[in-house]
Structures are given as structure tokens and as C-alpha cells.
Amino acid sequence: MRKYVPKDNVQGKAYYTDRYWVAPRVPRVEVEEGSHFAAVTKALGRLSKESYVEIGQLVVHIDAKKIVEVVTLLKEKCGYTQCSEQSAVDYLAQDGEFELFYQLLNITEAKRVRVVCRIKKGEAIESISSVYKSANFAEREMFDMFGIKVNNHPFLKRILMPDDWEGHPLLKTYPMIGDEFASWYEVDKIFGKEYRDVIGPENRDPARVDRYDTKRFSRVGYEVPFDADISSGEKEQAVEYSETILVDYTTSSKTLDERK
Amino acid sequence: MQQVNKLTPFFENLNFERDDNTMVINFGPQHPSAHGQLRLVLELDGEQVVKAYPDIGYLHRGIEKMAENMTYNEFLPTTDRLDYIASTSNNYAYALAVEKLLGIEAPRRAQVIRTMLLELNRIISHLFFVATHALDVGAMSVFLYAFREREFAMDLMEDYCGARLTHSSVRIGGVPLDLPENWLINAATFCDKVDHEVEHTYGALLNENRIWKMRLEDVGVISADNALSWGCTGPMLRGSGVNWDIRKEEPYELYSELDFDIPTSDRNDSYGRFRIYMEEMKQSTRIIRQLIPMYKNTEPQLMAHAPQYISAPKEEIMTQNYALMQHFVLVTQGMRPPKGEVYVPTESPKGELGFYIKSEGEPYAYRLKCRAPSFFHTGLLQEILVGTYIADVVTIIGTTNIVFGEVDR
Numbered sequence: 001m002r003k004y005v006p007k008d009n010v011q012g013k014a015y016y017t018d019r020y021w022v023a024p025r026v027p028r029v030e031v032e033e034g035s036h037f038a039a040v041t042k043a044l045g046r047l048s049k050e051s052y053v054e055i056g057q058l059v060v061h062i063d064a065k066k067i068v069e070v071v072t073l074l075k076e077k078c079g080y081t082q083c084s085e086q087s088a089v090d091y092l093a094q095d096g097e098f099e100l101f102y103q104l105l106n107i108t109e110a111k112r113v114r115v116v117c118r119i120k121k122g123e124a125i126e127s128i129s130s131v132y133k134s135a136n137f138a139e140r141e142m143f144d145m146f147g148i149k150v151n152n153h154p155f156l157k158r159i160l161m162p163d164d165w166e167g168h169p170l171l172k173t174y175p176m177i178g179d180e181f182a183s184w185y186e187v188d189k190i191f192g193k194e195y196r197d198v199i200g201p202e203n204r205d206p207a208r209v210d211r212y213d214t215k216r217f218s219r220v221g222y223e224v225p226f227d228a229d230i231s232s233g234e235k236e237q238a239v240e241y242s243e244t245i246l247v248d249y250t251t252s253s254k255t256l257d258e259r260k
Numbered sequence: 261m262q263q264v265n266k267l268t269p270f271f272e273n274l275n276f277e278r279d280d281n282t283m284v285i286n287f288g289p290q291h292p293s294a295h296g297q298l299r300l301v302l303e304l305d306g307e308q309v310v311k312a313y314p315d316i317g318y319l320h321r322g323i324e325k326m327a328e329n330m331t332y333n334e335f336l337p338t339t340d341r342l343d344y345i346a347s348t349s350n351n352y353a354y355a356l357a358v359e360k361l362l363g364i365e366a367p368r369r370a371q372v373i374r375t376m377l378l379e380l381n382r383i384i385s386h387l388f389f390v391a392t393h394a395l396d397v398g399a400m401s402v403f404l405y406a407f408r409e410r411e412f413a414m415d416l417m418e419d420y421c422g423a424r425l426t427h428s429s430v431r432i433g434g435v436p437l438d439l440p441e442n443w444l445i446n447a448a449t450f451c452d453k454v455d456h457e458v459e460h461t462y463g464a465l466l467n468e469n470r471i472w473k474m475r476l477e478d479v480g481v482i483s484a485d486n487a488l489s490w491g492c493t494g495p496m497l498r499g500s501g502v503n504w505d506i507r508k509e510e511p512y513e514l515y516s517e518l519d520f521d522i523p524t525s526d527r528n529d530s531y532g533r534f535r536i537y538m539e540e541m542k543q544s545t546r547i548i549r550q551l552i553p554m555y556k557n558t559e560p561q562l563m564a565h566a567p568q569y570i571s572a573p574k575e576e577i578m579t580q581n582y583a584l585m586q587h588f589v590l591v592t593q594g595m596r597p598p599k600g601e602v603y604v605p606t607e608s609p610k611g612e613l614g615f616y617i618k619s620e621g622e623p624y625a626y627r628l629k630c631r632a633p634s635f636f637h638t639g640l641l642q643e644i645l646v647g648t649y650i651a652d653v654v655t656i657i658g659t660t661n662i663v664f665g666e667v668d669r
Contacts, residue, residue: 012329012624014593023621026361026600055360055602081488084605085631089618103603103616103631107488107502110509114603134491137639145324160317160668169325176322176329 008093009172028052028059036109043077044070057112064100064117064125071102071115071128080104080113083132086139088146090172096121098148102128102135124149127156145170164189177204281305285650289318293396293654296664298638300657304650312645312653314638319668327628331594332358332432335625340426342613342630342666346385348377348417349608350666351430356512357604357615358432361597364566369558370434375514376447376551377420377429379544383454384413385609386537386544390462393534393658397475405461412450419443432595433570434563444552451545458541466534476531480644480656483528490643491636494611495540496660499533501526506607514554520547530659537661569595594623603631610634610661632666 031037031051037058041051047070050061062070074080085103092098095118102115119125127150129135139150140159147168150156158165166181167174177183187199211219214228222234287300294300297318303311323342327335339350352374359365366374391406414424419440421429429435466472482492487500497504505522507515523539525532564570571590572583599621605614611633618627637660645653 014596014623016593021596023596024598025621026363026598026602026619054600055604057603059601081485082491084491084493084612084614085603085616085629087616087629089627101601101616103614107504107509112603112605114601132491133486133489133643134636134639137635138491141635158317160320162317169322170328174325176325 006093007173010175011172012176026054028054031058036106036111037113040074040078040113043073047073057114059114059116061116064119064123067100067102067115067117068126068128068131071104071131074104074113074115075131078113079106079108081107083128083134083138084112086128086135086142088142088148090146090170091118092121093172098146100125100142100148119148124151126151127153129153144168147171282310287653289315293657295392295657295662297668298657298662298664300641300645300653302645302650302653307650309645309648309650309653312642314641316638316664316667319664321669323669324628324630327625329624331623332597332625333590333594335628336430336432337426337428339630340428342632342669343385343608343610343634343663344425344665345388345663346381346609347423347425347427348381348429349385349606349613351428352378353604353606353608353613354615355430355432356606357602357617358597359564360604361600361602361617361619362432362566362569362595363598364433364564364569366434366564367559367561369438369555369560370562370564371514372551372555372558373420373435373439373562374430375518376548376555377417377427377435378513379547379551380413380416380447381427382544382609383541384410384417386541387413387454389537389609389661390466390534393661394462394466394472396654396658397472399466399469399472402462402465405457405465409450409454409457412453416443416446416450419446431563433566434561436562438560438562439555444555447548448552451548454545455542458538463538467538473531475652475655476529476534476659477527478529479648479652480530480533480659481528482640482644486643487640490640492611492640493633493636494607494609495533495536496611496633496637496640498522498524498536500528506605506612510605512604512606514551517554518547518550530655533659569597596621596623605631608633610663610666611637613666630666630669632669634660634662634664634667635669637662638667 029052031041031053037053040058041048044060047062047066048060049063052059082105083102084105087101089099097118097120099116099118104113104115125148127135127139129139136154137159139153140156142148143150143156144158144160145168157163161169167179183202184196187196191199212230214224214226214230221237221239223237224230224234283304285302285304287302288294289297289299299315299318301313301315302309323338326338336351336354339354340347342350387406387410391403394402417427418424420443421427421437482500484500484502487497487502501524503522503524508522520543523536525536563573567586571577571587576583577587597619599619601618603614603616605612612631613633614631616629616631617625620626641660644656648656
């Protein structure tokens, strides 16, 4: 029987993992009393479900419905004036959820906070582009890559992929080489589906050599006319090489000195 | 609706012919001053831009997707293709993010070499900016002079790692090679040359040039609040009077030990940003000069000692059985960082280049997000282009210094 391949995560996997291997975890440190981060968690109060410091940055888990409230509070009360990055992580296979993160920066204190929230599949998130304009592009990218709808976004449209694309490339269910739609996109769009057979699948191996393709390749010494059928073998032809004329200076009477 | 299955240009229902006085023009995606594949749809009223819509994605290669399907070391050369003008900055930002996740630190000599390469890259990138920006605006000769010096800088990179554009000169845990012979002498010569040229050639040609100032002054004005809100970083933010440089504020590598200044400008316009780029080149040479004596006081170790994650040096692999075994495992299976997430910002020549890595303890990153400065600077275009004249559009695109390798990723 063939090995069962899970369809909900088709990304690269380790080909071998020790049975007894348990991955360690990056330490999550509690927020230190009296620090800047303590003031932030205090300002957030009950809005934060869980908060800890991971590799020097505060991570705050919140309820996805409160996202605008939280970032507004962080911007106005705690001085987080910039949203450096916003995107999502696909946990559909494990939990049926997306994890969204908002990376905020306070330039006066030189501190960074990551606001993390989770939404179920098919749920939408409220746009924060009214608070941080940089979220405009970031949320569009998230919509494009994961298909997460963003409510009240000024212009929610695909940003990196073409407008008529099907599927969302960063989902774990989306294979790296693309799906059927992706592999025939140009052919379907330019010539129509009926030309798939005429044009043939895309060659994704640039080093591939098809021996029987006499239009593009022929072996040296076995040249055949254009488009000839060589399935039953081709005739060998003598190869003519140009002669290289070597002058042997050791035996010849011509020496370098004499030529001078 | 146009027929999309025929070989006809397809413009997403844009109506180019209007009854009123406005006009819609399509700028790019193939345009010499678009610096890559930027398509701008501009709605004009006379010569004034009423609405600008930056359309990106023409260079999208799915680098974040590739990261999920590659081991951590395999992915490193792919980062060269982000901001291809300054590859080492990308290599370094990625390597630093993984190092933070692993909790390791590069040895001192590797840190010196990395900092030197980063600053050399900053000069390469800034020279490219000055050259192309001047070319876009119409000053051809600066382009020729700046590219001459850029060639010397790329020769230095070539001497170090063998590549001129896609360097891959940094590894996770250190650097692959020590500096070759005479590299430090050549670097010092190059620094002198750059300082001289910035002052006496590009500076003399542009700084007080009447036409240059007319084209740049009060063009592309961004207020500090707006710059922060749009996610501007690097010279774009410092050009709006915000004194923010990650090298100073959240120091990484050796920047806390080095003496350098952060030029800012409160002009908020393209000319202020241009002066920042010029000044930053001088600061970079200043940093490289300080690093040259530091290099001599270091031990020759180049890669961090972390047998679980980093292969041992070649001599050990060839002589010791355990080193060979762990090298074999690391090459065939890849390193497995601990579970956790990390976001590490670095100051690339364009701005804040950060890598967010979510690790589930597998040899493949569960999610990798590249925070590219140019992506957010492109987003800004839809606001700052409005109200400007069509002739200034090229200047504004030039001043944002966007590189499409990292916009589209």
C-alpha cells in the first residue's frame, strides 16, 4: 500500500525524525515588574488574555474581536506609533484556525510588541488601517496569501497575485509547485483551455533533455532533419573537427630568438 | 469586460478614455525609472495626479513559500534575491533571526567581518541609489562616476566571497571564509576613495546644483506622523526628522562598540533624503575604518560552536568521527531550532529589514515572513503621489529607493 499523504499540509517535511525526539521551546519569560512591558500589560488590562516576553519582545494574546481597540490603545497610551508588520500563520490543519500577528514598534522606548490573535476558518478580521496606514498593504497581502477577509479595509484586493487567481498560495494546503489552476494559468488565459494539449505542460526542469525532441535537441554525431522521427534510432554521422595546427618548437629549426 | 482568454492587453476594467478633463495613464511595469516591475496607474487632472494606484506583484516568486519548503541553511542563498542591490544585508538579517531563535552568537571575528560587509553593502546600495536617482532626474554623469566606485566595492565583495551581486556571504552562526590577503588594505583605500568622491564628485555635482535642487526640494514631502503611520523606515523616516536607526537603538553585531552618527533631516523632502544617503556613505566608511584594527585583535574562529545546529569546521569534520556524523545529519536533515517565534529587525540600506520566523521544531520553518522596507514604501506612494505633478512622480519613486526583489518577494 502506498503511504498515506495528508492533504491538509503539503509543505516540506523532515524525511526522518527520531522517535524519542522532543522539540525544546524558546523560553517564555514573564513580564518583569516595573519594566516598560509591565506598563503595557497594565494598560491593556483584561484585554490581554496572555502575555509574556519571548526573545526580548512582548507577546500579547488577545481576542480577535478587540483588535482595533487594542492597537488604538497601544498607539495612543503606550506610544506604539508604528506597525512594522502584519500577517498570519496557517494553523488550519491542527486547530482550524489562523494565527494573526501584529508587530508594533515604539520608537521612543525602542521596544517592540507582538499582538497575536486567532480567528476561525472563514471568519473575518477588522482592519487596523484606520490606526496604522501601513496595515493597508500588509492586510491586502494577508488577504491575497491566506484568503483572510478584512472588514472595513479601504481597498481589499489581491496585491501580489493576479486578480483572477484562484487559491491562496501561503495556505498549507497549497503545494509549492502550485495547483492545476496555477500550472495552466497562462495557457488557459491566453489561448483557452482547449489548447492545453497542443501546448503541453510547462517544463519545470530547465536542465531536462528530451532525446526524441528533434526540434530542440540532437546529439552530436547523430544529427537528423528537423522534426524527424527517431524512435527507431538515428544514423551515425561522421563528425568533422577542424584540425589544430601545432608547431613543435623543440624540434623545429624556428626558435623564438631567431624569430626576433 | 474585455476578453481575457485572448492575447490582448488586460487592464482590470480601467476606463482610459474619460468624458471629463481627467486622464488615466499607465506607468510601467516596464519603465526605466520604475526600478523594476512597478506599475502605477495614475489618474491625472491636467498634469496633476489625482489618484495613484501602485500595482505590484510582477516579480513575485513566492520566497516565503519556498522558505516553508527548505531547510534553514538551504534558504539562505534565496535571501540574496530579495534586495538584490544589497544581498549581504538580507543574508545577515535572515542569519541573525535564525541565530536569535537558536540562541547562539557568532564569534568575534565573524562579527567584525559581517559588520564590515554590511557597511560595504550599504555603500554599494547607496551608490546605486545616488546613481540611479540622479539618472532618473536627469543628471547622467553622476551615474557614471557612482558606478565606477560601485565597481570597486563589488570587487571587494568578489575578493571576499566570489560573487558580485548574490553574495551569500553570511552563514547561520558566522561567516564561511576569513578575509583574503590585502583585503583590509584595499578596503581602507576604498574608504578613502569613497570619502573623496562623495565630497568632491557626487557632492560637488549635486549638493548645490541649481537644477537638482529645483527638482528635489519640496518634492515628496512626508510628515513625521505620516511616515511612521505608513511604516516608513531607514532614510525615508530619518528624512522626516525622526531620529531612528536600528543600529543605534537596538544594536546588533558590533554596532554598540562603534562610533558613528545618524544623519537626519527635517526638510521632509526628497532633497533631505538625498543628503542623508550621502552622509550615510561617509558614516559607513567611518565604521569600516574603525573595524580594521578590531579585526586584528580577534581569534581566528569563524563559526559559532553549537554542535546541535552548526557544522564543525572542515578540519574537524575530516579528522573527528563525531564532527563528521553531526555534519552528515545537519546536511541531510537540516537543523531543528527550538519551537518558538522570533522577529528580528535589522537596518538594511533601505530601512527596517526584519524576519519573522515561526518554528515548530521542524527542520523547515513553519512560517517565515520577510518584513521588507520597500514593500511599505511602495504602499506610501498611493498617498504622497496625490497632488504632485506628473514630472515629479519619477523623482518620488526614485527617492523611495524601492527594489522590487523585496517588494514582491
